[in-house]
Amino acid sequence: MTGIALVLGAVLGFASIKFKVEGDPLVEKIDAILPQTQCGQCGFPGCRPYATAIADGEAEINQCPPGGEEGIRKLADLLGREFKPLSEEHGVEKPKSVAVIDEATCIGCTLCIQACPVDAIVGAAKQLHTIVAAECTGCELCLAPCPVDCITMEAITETVDTWKWRYPVVEIKAA
C-alpha cells in the first residue's frame, strides 16, 4: 500500500512539473472574448489587465462597453456567472467607429500618437498626423489629449464587403 502511494505520489509530482501550465489559461480565454480596443473604460490599463482582474475575481464581467451585451453573455457563459446588464458607470455601448483627424486644424503636437494604444496614428513633430483607419480600434483615447480638438469619431458605415444578410423576418400575415 505504501509502495503504491509512493509510486503514485512520484508520478503525480513528476506530472505536475512536466505538464506545468504556462500562464493562466483562463486569462487567455477571457482575453480572447474581450474586443481588444485597449480603451481602458473598464478601469484597467488594457484588455489583458481586465481579463486578469476578472479571472482573479477582482472585477465584474459587465465593465466593457465596446464588448457590449454579447461580450458579457460570452463571459457569463465562460465563467458560469449570472448575466448582468452593462454597468453604467463604465460607459454605454456605441456603434463601432474610427477616429478622424481634421487636417486643417492639426498642429502636429504628437500627443495623440503617444496616447494611441495600438500605434494607429502616423506622424511626427510639427507634421500632419493621420489615422490608419484599418488599425484604429475606436477607443477614443486620442480625443482627450488633443490640444486643438481636431479629432472626431466617425461611425463605420457599411460597405459591400462588410454588408450582412439580415435575419429572415417571418411574416405572420401575407401582405
Add this chain to the structure above:
Amino acid sequence: MLRKLFKFHGGVKPQTNKTQSTTEPIASVPLPDRLVIPLHQAVGGHPRPLVQPGDHVLKGQRIGGADGNLSSAVHASTSGIVRDVAQAVMPHTSGLTTLSVIIEPDGEDRWCELEKVNYRSTPPDELRDFLRDAGVVGLGGAVFPSYAKLKPGKEGKLKTLVINGAECEPFITCDDMLMRERASDMLKGIVAMRYMLQAEEVLIGIEDNKPEAVASVQAAIKASGETGIEAVAIPTRYPAGGAKQLIRVLTGIEVPHGRRSTDFGVQCFNVGTAYSIFEALEHGRPLISRLVTVAGNVTAPRNYEVLIGTPMDHLVRLAGPRPDTDRYIMGGPMMGVRMPGFDVPVVKATNCVLVGSAAMFPAPPPEMPCIRCGECAKACPANLAPFEMYWFSRSKNFGKAQEYHLFDCIECGCCSFVCPSHIPLVDYFRFSKSEIWSREREKESADGARDRFEFKNFRQEREKQEKAEKLAAKAAATREKVATEGAGAPAAADGEAAPKPKPSGDDAKRALIEAAMEKARQQKAQVAPKNTDHLAPDVAADIAAIDARRNAAPAKSADTPDA
C-alpha cells in the same frame, strides 16, 4: 459512342421557362444616355480608377486597374466623356453604393487601339497578365477572375477541362443562344484555354433541353477538326450547372469538402467565359459587353448583347415590360437577387434580368415550423443536411452550423423549393454565412489590435531601458573625466595636498555640476546671435535702446515653459 454519365445527389426540376426567350436571335442595344460602370465587379480587390471627370475615353480603354493579388481590370464600354467618378448604387441586394465611372457616350463608339496576342507564342505568365488586364472574369455568375484559374496546377497539366453550358436556372438562355450563334468562336476560346491548361480532354456539358445548342457545338467541333473535345448532352436537372455538380455528372468525380476540383485534375469554365477569352485573344477586345437574357414579365423575352454599365431599365424597355412590373431580379428565380432599383447597371455578373411582378412571383406563404421531413436533405445537391443547419442558423449557433459544413452550401435554393413548410432556408444560410464572416473579420482585427498593443508596450519598455542605459553610460563617462581632471588640477595648484585617488561623493557631485555648467556656458557662447556683430552705429544704438527697455520691463515670460 455514348459517354457514361453520372448522377449528382438531389436536385429539383422546376419549370424551365426557357422557350420564350429563344425564339429571336441575339439583339443589340442602342447606346443609353449614360453608362454607370462600377469598378468593383469581380471577386477580389477593388480596381483603382485610372480616369478623371472630364477625360475623353475610347471604347475598350482601361478605366479601372487591377489592384492586388486577385483583381481584374475594368474598361470603358463605349467612347465618350467621363462625367464623374463617384459612388453609385450597385446591382446588389443591399442597395449600397460603390465607386463607379459614369460615362456619357459620344455616339461614335470608337475603339481604342487593340492589341492582339498569340497565345501559343506568349509565355503563360504574360498571357495571364494580359487576360487580367482584359478584365476577363467568369461569366457563369461567380465573376471569379479567369486568369487565376488558368493555371495548370502542380503537375503542369490537367486531365479534364469542363466547359459549363448546362445553364440549369429557369428563364436564363444567354448561354444557349451563345452556343447556337457563336459556337465556332467560343470553340476557339476553348482551344486556347485547353492549351493554357494543357488539358487532355475537354467536355462541354449542355443540358438536354437545348438540342439546338448541342447540335451547333457538335457541328463546330467537327468543322474545326479538333480532337479530344466533346459536347455532351446531360440530363436536365437543377442545379446541373453548379461547377461541382457538372463535374460529377461528366467525370464521376465528387469533389469532397475542403478540396478543389484542380486537386483531381479538373477545372471548370463557363461558355461565356470561353467566348470572352476568344474576343480578348483574337481581337484584343476586353470584356466590355455580355449576353443578357431579359425574361419574365415582358411581352417579348429575348437575349441582348449589352454593354457593361447599361442601366437595366434601358435594357428592359426594349423587351416591353408589362405595366404591373414591380421588381427586377438579377439572375434567375432560384438564385437571383432582387435589385434595389430599376436603374442599376448591368455588370459582368448579370446573366439575366428577370422582370417580376407581384402576380408572377407572389410573396411566399408564411413560414411554418420545420417538421423534420428531410425533403431538403433529399434535394440538397451538396449532400448537406439543410434542416440541421437551419436549426443552428435560426438560433444563431453559428459554430454548430459550421460543423454541418454550412460553407459547402452553394445557395442553389433546392431546399427552399421543396420545403413543405415554406421556410426560406437559403435566407437563413446566407444570414449565417455573412454573420460568420463578419465575426472572423472582427476576430482578426482584435488579434491585430492585441499584437500592436503588446508591441507598443514592449517598445515603450525597451525605449525606457535604452534611455536609462544611455544616461548611465554618459554619467559614468563624465564622472571619469572629472575624476581624471580633478586628480590632476589640485596636485598642480597645491603641492602640499596629497593627491586624491578618488573624489568623495560630494566632491564628485559638485565636480559634475561644474562640468555641466561649463559645458552649458560653452554651448551658450556658441549659439549666441552673430547677426549683431557687424552693424552700422545707428542700428547698434537702436538695439541698445531696445535692450534697455526690455531689461526695464518686468520679466513676464520668464516662467513660460518651452514649447
